[in-house]
Amino acid sequence: MCPHSAQVREVYAGSTGPERRLLLRPLTGAEARTGTPRGPVVCAPEAKLPPADTTVPAGGSTSAELTVTNPCDTPLRDVTAAFGLAEGWTATPGTLDLGDLAADRTATVRTELARGEGTPNGPRPAAAEVRATSTGGARVNGSASAELDGTPPSPHGEVSVSTLDFLTADNGWGPVERDRGNGEAAPGDGKALTIDGTTYERGLGTHADSTVEVFLGGNCSTFTATTGLDDEVGADGSVVFKVYADGERVYRGGTAHGSDAAVPVEARIEGARKLRLRVTDGGDGNAHDHADWAAATVRCGTGGTG
Incomplete structure (x- = not known):
């Protein structure tokens, strides 16, 4: 079993009283040998990217909401997000600066995912890479993805x-x-x-x-x-x-x-x-x-x- 550094966190859970959550990270080789953790638990952001519509015709677009959550008991600093799309697809805005995110808080931002004319039909991935600074200055990241479907135009008549x-x-x-x-x-x-x-x-x-x-x-x-x-x-x-x-x-x-x-x-x-x-x-x-x-x-x- 891999040794871990643990951090216990107590949060209020309403009428049921406080609950405890345990955050773990694997120990480095040196920490495992000496039995002495060198730093606190580092915690990363969580993200979701649900699009309003998964089907997009050539020249069309769909909006998507990027939701970033801080599951940690300390703030995440300098939270940013960048979108990665298939060739011929664009995100507006393509990068986001979310600033600092307090413990247990969530930020939601909207972006427009557009498909260029002449791009091929078929499934196309969309992804958001979220980066932040955690405890002790450690750089951490999370990600979210969605599957978009490049469709032909609707028939008329x-x-x-x-x-x-x-x-x-x-x-x-x-x-x-x-x-x-x-x-x-x-x-x-x-x-x-x-x-x-x-x-x-x-x-x-x-x-x-x-x-x-x-x-x-x-x-x-x-x-x-x-x-x-x-x-x-x-x-x-x-x-x-x-x-x-x-x-x-x-x-x-x-x-x-x-x-x-x-x-x-x-x-x-x-x-x-x-x-x-x-x-x-x-x-x-x-x-x-x-x-x-x-x-x-x-x-x-x-x-x-x-």
Whole structure:
């Protein structure tokens, strides 16, 4: 067990009377050998960085509150904070001077985290490094982090899902195809989307198990599609089509077989930030599960968050 230098602290805890807290720090090698600690317990700041919104379109921004707490029984002096962001992202202000922070006190400051135009979509980390001077002049630090999501712009009007950027595109065979049926391993090698003899110009060609997720930004109300096994597999295959709005399932079809007619789908997605389309195997293996989201469309407002 590592030897420690201990400092007992008594604080008032209301009707239950005082409580004691124990602060520990590891002893240095010299302190452990001599049995004599050379200095007091050094205590570091604690920090949190919750953003108001984790999704940020290109050119957009979100505010975040940096909360710095002094858990020590002595003041922290010269408390400062600096933000670290992904390339193309900025914080305003980027550095903060919080001054001195008394024992058991908290300071909260707001900053604006902005995403530059032309920056890539996807998760991006944000971090705040907090530094201070503790007992005996020791420099100490704490940190806080948040995960931001660089999103595409929200769709406006009536939009084919095949024209939207994919946040996720996982497929049981080859890539998810835009405006084609599922093909082989290369993108764009599928045939025309065809269900029960009808060919569709727009839609997604997938293969179970499949997940496609797109960003809506809370600007859309309805998702529609015509679903079924692509005619390429004949009477074979069986799948289940599912629709999710922000992780909540809003549609689940019955088990569709290759010999079945196309099934129209309409799902309410009012206010959803993300739309997820799932296709799962119907229970007989996925060898023939070419599943089409034909004419997949979202109907959205003329305004939006992106």
